[in-house]
Amino acid sequence: MLVVQKFGGTSVGTVDRIREVARRCLATQAEGHDVVVIVSAMSGETNRLLALAKQVNDDPPLEYERELDVIASTGEQVTVGLVALAIQKAGGQAQSFLGSQVRITTDNAFTRARIKSIDGERIHEALRQKKIAVVAGFQGIDEAGNITTLGRGGSDTSAVAIAAALKADACEIYTDVDGVYTTDPNVVPNARKIARISYEEMLELASLGAKVLQIRSVEFGMKYGVKIHVRSSFNTNEGTWVVPEEKQMEDVLVAGVTAARDEAKVTLIGVPDKPGTAARIFKPLSEANIVVDMIIQNVSSEGRTDLTFTVPRGDLKRTVELVRTSLPEMAEQGIKTDDQIAKVSVVGVGMRSHAGVALRMFEILAKEGINIQMISTSEIKISVVVESKYAELAVRVLHDGFALHLPA
Amino acid sequence: MLVVQKFGGTSVGTVDRIREVARRCLATQAEGHDVVVIVSAMSGETNRLLALAKQVNDDPPLEYERELDVIASTGEQVTVGLVALAIQKAGGQAQSFLGSQVRITTDNAFTRARIKSIDGERIHEALRQKKIAVVAGFQGIDEAGNITTLGRGGSDTSAVAIAAALKADACEIYTDVDGVYTTDPNVVPNARKIARISYEEMLELASLGAKVLQIRSVEFGMKYGVKIHVRSSFNTNEGTWVVPEEKQMEDVLVAGVTAARDEAKVTLIGVPDKPGTAARIFKPLSEANIVVDMIIQNVSSEGRTDLTFTVPRGDLKRTVELVRTSLPEMAEQGIKTDDQIAKVSVVGVGMRSHAGVALRMFEILAKEGINIQMISTSEIKISVVVESKYAELAVRVLHDGFALHLPA
Numbered sequence: 001m002l003v004v005q006k007f008g009g010t011s012v013g014t015v016d017r018i019r020e021v022a023r024r025c026l027a028t029q030a031e032g033h034d035v036v037v038i039v040s041a042m043s044g045e046t047n048r049l050l051a052l053a054k055q056v057n058d059d060p061p062l063e064y065e066r067e068l069d070v071i072a073s074t075g076e077q078v079t080v081g082l083v084a085l086a087i088q089k090a091g092g093q094a095q096s097f098l099g100s101q102v103r104i105t106t107d108n109a110f111t112r113a114r115i116k117s118i119d120g121e122r123i124h125e126a127l128r129q130k131k132i133a134v135v136a137g138f139q140g141i142d143e144a145g146n147i148t149t150l151g152r153g154g155s156d157t158s159a160v161a162i163a164a165a166l167k168a169d170a171c172e173i174y175t176d177v178d179g180v181y182t183t184d185p186n187v188v189p190n191a192r193k194i195a196r197i198s199y200e201e202m203l204e205l206a207s208l209g210a211k212v213l214q215i216r217s218v219e220f221g222m223k224y225g226v227k228i229h230v231r232s233s234f235n236t237n238e239g240t241w242v243v244p245e246e247k248q249m250e251d252v253l254v255a256g257v258t259a260a261r262d263e264a265k266v267t268l269i270g271v272p273d274k275p276g277t278a279a280r281i282f283k284p285l286s287e288a289n290i291v292v293d294m295i296i297q298n299v300s301s302e303g304r305t306d307l308t309f310t311v312p313r314g315d316l317k318r319t320v321e322l323v324r325t326s327l328p329e330m331a332e333q334g335i336k337t338d339d340q341i342a343k344v345s346v347v348g349v350g351m352r353s354h355a356g357v358a359l360r361m362f363e364i365l366a367k368e369g370i371n372i373q374m375i376s377t378s379e380i381k382i383s384v385v386v387e388s389k390y391a392e393l394a395v396r397v398l399h400d401g402f403a404l405h406l407p408a
Numbered sequence: 409m410l411v412v413q414k415f416g417g418t419s420v421g422t423v424d425r426i427r428e429v430a431r432r433c434l435a436t437q438a439e440g441h442d443v444v445v446i447v448s449a450m451s452g453e454t455n456r457l458l459a460l461a462k463q464v465n466d467d468p469p470l471e472y473e474r475e476l477d478v479i480a481s482t483g484e485q486v487t488v489g490l491v492a493l494a495i496q497k498a499g500g501q502a503q504s505f506l507g508s509q510v511r512i513t514t515d516n517a518f519t520r521a522r523i524k525s526i527d528g529e530r531i532h533e534a535l536r537q538k539k540i541a542v543v544a545g546f547q548g549i550d551e552a553g554n555i556t557t558l559g560r561g562g563s564d565t566s567a568v569a570i571a572a573a574l575k576a577d578a579c580e581i582y583t584d585v586d587g588v589y590t591t592d593p594n595v596v597p598n599a600r601k602i603a604r605i606s607y608e609e610m611l612e613l614a615s616l617g618a619k620v621l622q623i624r625s626v627e628f629g630m631k632y633g634v635k636i637h638v639r640s641s642f643n644t645n646e647g648t649w650v651v652p653e654e655k656q657m658e659d660v661l662v663a664g665v666t667a668a669r670d671e672a673k674v675t676l677i678g679v680p681d682k683p684g685t686a687a688r689i690f691k692p693l694s695e696a697n698i699v700v701d702m703i704i705q706n707v708s709s710e711g712r713t714d715l716t717f718t719v720p721r722g723d724l725k726r727t728v729e730l731v732r733t734s735l736p737e738m739a740e741q742g743i744k745t746d747d748q749i750a751k752v753s754v755v756g757v758g759m760r761s762h763a764g765v766a767l768r769m770f771e772i773l774a775k776e777g778i779n780i781q782m783i784s785t786s787e788i789k790i791s792v793v794v795e796s797k798y799a800e801l802a803v804r805v806l807h808d809g810f811a812l813h814l815p816a
Contacts, residue, residue, distance in 0.1 A: 015460070015463045015464055018464055019464070049486065052423070052486070052490065053489065053490060053493055055423045056423055056426055056427070056490045056493045056494045056497065057493035057494060057496060057497040060493055060496060060497075061496070064492070064493060064496050066503075066504075067488075067489040067490075067492045067493050067496075067504055068489070068493075070485060070488065070489035070492075070504050070506070071485070071486050071489035071490065073485075074482035074485045074486050077478060077479070077481075077482045077485070078457065078460070078479050078482050080475075080478065081461065081475040081476070081478035081479035082460065082461060082464045082475075082479065084472070084475045084478075085461055085464045085465035085468055085472060085475050085476075086464045086465060088465060088468060088469070088472050088475075089464065089465040089468070095474075096474075096475055096478050098478070098555075100508065100553075101553055101554075145508075145509055146509075147506075
């Protein structure tokens with residue numbers, strides 16, 4: 001088998017942890033597998049580097065983000081060298097590779113580039129020589145040869161993309177948790193580790209705040225059918241496999257429950273209900289890269305309507321400014337905001353074939369007296385906005401109500 | 409004019425110093441010049457990185473020195489990004505370049521690679537766009553695309569090689585001293601800054617311990633006729649120009665005096681005086697990369713001779729071991745060592761056409777009662793080995809005796 005193993009910043013955060021990574025890779029190789037390791041920067045290193053850059057230039061224009069990538073990409077470069085040295089020291093053979101050396105070609109959107117292609121040839125050559133290939137995560141190179149980085153958490157994406165390019169049998173993502181849970185175990189102690197989950201469910205969970213896997217890595221996995229194994233770097237337990245949807249997954253109504261607390265709500269009261277108003281409001285937000293999540297529009301009365309939407313909490317102030325500019329006729333008091341909200345969601349591919357999940361969710365929340373402010377649904381997800389103080393209670397009662405603590 | 413400016417680790421050691429470098433480059437550009445900056449790693453950074461590598465693997469085999477270069481080269485990579493950001497912040501335009509990006513092609517002798525060629529096209533392109541090109545020193549890339557480094561002080565060589573490739577009008581090497589002095593000003597307070605010195609003299613001074621310029625950078629400068637200007641990063645004074653030999657340089661008998669304390673002496677007593685003995689002794693040393701500097705062989709008597717030579721002090725133990733192995737017939741007491749020696753030298757192209765410098769040197773030393781243990785001479789240099797406790801005295805009396813404190 002060809003196994004890609006990805007170790008994050010904490011897993012390579014000290015010399016001892018790096019030795020541990022080396023042993024782990026060698027153990028996998030000793031089982032008869034070809035091993036490719038993807039590593040992040042040592043924990044804290046990327047922050048240190050970017051803080052240094054910020055001291056020199058606190059607000060570089062867009063084209064100088066190129067230089068931020070030159071600086072930040074050194075974190076992973078150091079780690080690949082160290083891991084290769086640790087593998088040699090532990091009795092194995094290894095070779096490090098930078099993004100430029102395996103031609104992880106990206107677009108040129110510095111600090112948040114997207115992978116376009118990977119040339120696996122040099123890695124295959126190293127594997128043929130029985131070496132462990134140690135590849136720098138997070139980084140790539142654009143077509144002009146500039147260094148790019150993939151944004152925070154980008155090493156997950158590097159790992160899955162490399163696994164796809166190499167047609168690896170598995171992509172193991174090592175983290176400090178045991179796998180993906182039905183909900184946050186800190187909130188619900190009897191949360192259960194999920195053995196297998198579909199890409200679609202994982203995407204919904206990831207975008208809702210389960211921080212185990214970067215969203216783009218899951219998208220990549222789904223697109224190329226890479227089997228992702230999320231597991232702990234502290235033990236050898238099976239973790240969670242993120243895989244194509246399987247028949248029996250449909251038997252489970254709800255795979256997981258999550259809460260996201262990083263949004264805020266904006267309500268516009270008495271908006272003129274005529275064509276083009278929505279565009280006038282949302283186009284400037286889009287241009288400012290503000291992601292509008294949920295949108296609700298009430299039934300119109302007397303040519304006016306109320307419009308409510310959510311944005312990332314950090315963008316709230318800017319959102320209000322932009323709305324004032326685009327709707328100058330809005331009264332000051334016509335714009336209401338609320339940042340004390342949480343979005344609670346249940347996710348599961350079983351919803352597709354089973355009606356009534358939404359109804360049950362509303363009943364469970366109602367029974368606890370939790371008021372629902374907004375609702376949005378997708379094929380495999382139902383989200384509700386509630387007062388943020390109810391977030392944890394809502395997660396607990398939903399987890400219980402859908403009996404997620406019981407094995408699927 | 410096209411000016412290459414090189415700043416070492418101390419000159420970019422803090423954020424403030426980096427801002428200072430940016431201002432200096434911009435001031436040069438404002439005078440109407442095209443500016444290419446070569447920078448080292450921030451002071452202490454290369455040591456920190458190599459110490460980290462050593463913690464992971466204290467004795468990597470030769471082929472894993474590749475990984476040391478992957479790690480060590482990040483130091484310069486961070487600095488080029490920071491300097492480019494600092495230039496932008498100060499109102500200019502800049503672009504960073506890595507060794508791989510300007511194709512500083514080297515051989516594949518990791519940790520001590522030699523530059524073979526440089527492709528200046530990307531730098532010229534940046535200059536045409538009125539940008540300051542900020543190039544990482546110390547690093548290159550071999551023909552297979554592996555990162556290489558040039559060895560300690562390699563950024564000087566990078567700077568001079570880039571100046572040669574770009575046909576720059578001057579290569580300014582910024583240091584923490586004002587230029588090259590007739591001798592160490594810490595030893596001889598009235599040492600004088602040399603305005604112009606030939607490559608040949610500089611080579612002799614550099615190899616004898618004047619730490620201002622890396623030897624290879626001077627060799628490169630000589631080979632390609634690059635005018636090197638060694639100057640202070642703390643002021644705008646003219647420093648020392650290292651240039652092709654000029655007619656008037658011959659009027660100066662001695663350009664400088666130096667002392668090197670990092671050698672040790674080995675004396676082999678009663679070595680069989682027959683063909684092949686010298687080869688038996690020195691071939692193993694050469695193979696072990698031990699540089700033998702001075703060699704003296706006494707006149708033979710009764711088929712036996714005494715042989716004395718010097719090696720770097722750090723290699724003394726290994727040298728003795730190798731000699732014992734290659735000359736097993738040598739008695740234990742036949743091998744004598746002395747690491748309390750210093751090599752004191754006078755250097756000057758004027759010696760070529762003026763006899764009597766050696767004689768005068770010996771007289772000056774004799775007058776002070778300083779015993780000469782070994783002598784070696786080249787066309788423009790005379791070196792003597794003395795007891796190390798006399799080193800500073802020897803330098804002082806020679807500096808005085810040749811009147812080096814007076815303007816040439």
